Amino acid sequence: MPKPKKRVLILDGDPYGFKAAVTHEEAIDWGDSVFTAHVDVKAAANSAADQIEELAEHLDAEVVFCWGGPNKKYFRHDLGSYKAARKVSVRPMCVPQIKEDLAERFESYWFPDLEGDDVIGILMTDPDFYPGYEKIAVSIDKDLKTIPGLYLNPDKMDEPVERSPEECEIFFLSQAIAGDITDGYAGAPGFGMATAEKLLRKCVVLEPYLHTLTRGPRKGQTEERTREVPADRLWDVVVSCYESTGLDESDALLNARMARILTADLWDKENQKPILWSPEHGAL
Structure with a gap:
């Protein structure tokens, strides 16, 4: 019987950082209608890491943590009005700090001017990256359906699905x-x-x-x-x-x-x- 292939999750870390920040942001009422908010970065990163490790254990896989560049300006901004239609909203505190903490816990990659999804796409299709491994793209973003191979949306799926090059195209x-x-x-x-x-x-x-x-x-x-x-x-x-x-x-x-x-x-x-x-x- 052939030995099962080793697996690696090539994971979009941006949503994990965002969700952890939302979950762990707490408000303090100082009285006289004065409120402040704070985030325990270590606790938030711990909870996100637990989720990632639970997924890795479920799929018996190693983890590669991918995230967007820290300058938040991506190459598509130079092509047109990229994401200009998104409503301006107040982002939770400490997302970058949580992602930096997570990036120190796992093997991690970010490339200049790229979003996490692009980093995943590059590593998923690079034959020299984890050769011999079964690579699984992990992201909640539908755009990853354009990358051939195994794909998992952790918010909607328990097991990865295979996407052919033709379907992705x-x-x-x-x-x-x-x-x-x-x-x-x-x-x-x-x-x-x-x-x-x-x-x-x-x-x-x-x-x-x-x-x-x-x-x-x-x-x-x-x-x-x-x-x-x-x-x-x-x-x-x-x-x-x-x-x-x-x-x-x-x-x-x-x-x-x-x-x-x-x-x-x-x-x-x-x-x-x-x-x-x-x-x-x-x-x-």
Whole structure:
């Protein structure tokens, strides 16, 4: 009987730090309507570490802790209005300090100008990182569904699921079409994830044509419509969705770059800089 593969959790530490800060933030009433808040960083980090270690024990895996760069400015901010639509809210205290504490307890990685999800994507797809291990991406963010391999959302799942490269490519390009208002990229107006995925799975482009009405008060008049025509590649499907709304390939490319979680081939390890995605990197 073959020996089971060793496992490693490549884990997004940002949500663990945030949740621990929320849970452990306490208010003190000093009287005369004066309140202050405080967080016991050590206690918060202990509770987060307990959750991580419990998950690691359940899955019989080692832990790699990934987190976003401390400057909170990521490369997508230079591409457009990244996350500009998110409502301004009061963040809990001491999130950075809790993450720093956790990063000292586990093997940890952060890269300049990258979010935790990008760090996960790079390490998940780097063949030289934990070779021979079964790597599991652990994140509550749906964007990690664009990274092939085992994926686990600890808030919703007990066991990881396998995602094929083809499924991940469809999900990524569906996001490139539909956009994500919360993350600051609008996509092609009028296209949602379901429609985008349907077109990509059928691999068809939307071709404009003049349709002549055959009944009703406008009988005999013409109007422009679109019809589905087989496409040569998935990127052509994405571009046609944008062109059908009066936009062009440059708009499609910007949205795709905003949506693309980085992989090992999109990270310049020597210069510590992202390589912007282009259709030559994928788009089956």
